[in-house]
Amino acid sequence: MEMKDFGLNDLVEMKKGHPCGTNSWKIIRMGADVRIKCEGCQHSVMLPRMEFNKKMKKVLVKAETE
Numbered sequence: 001m002e003m004k005d006f007g008l009n010d011l012v013e014m015k016k017g018h019p020c021g022t023n024s025w026k027i028i029r030m031g032a033d034v035r036i037k038c039e040g041c042q043h044s045v046m047l048p049r050m051e052f053n054k055k056m057k058k059v060l061v062k063a064e065t066e
């Protein structure tokens with residue numbers, strides 16, 4: 001399986017956008033589960049990391065690393 005490079009605070013695009021019409025999500029929590037927040041309506045969803053990896057299309061903006 002392809003492993004994508006993503007991290008906390010990155011902005012990502014999912015294969016399927018949010019029903020509000022936005023397809024830009026910010027990663028707000030990383031762990032066994034990944035929580036992302038829609039940049040359009042601030043709705044957040046939590047996905048198991050494996051599922052997130054499958055559903056994520058690409059990283060739009062890489063966050064600064066500390």
Ligand SMILES: [Zn+2]
Pocket residue numbers: 018019020021022038039040041042043
């Ligand atoms: Zn939304």
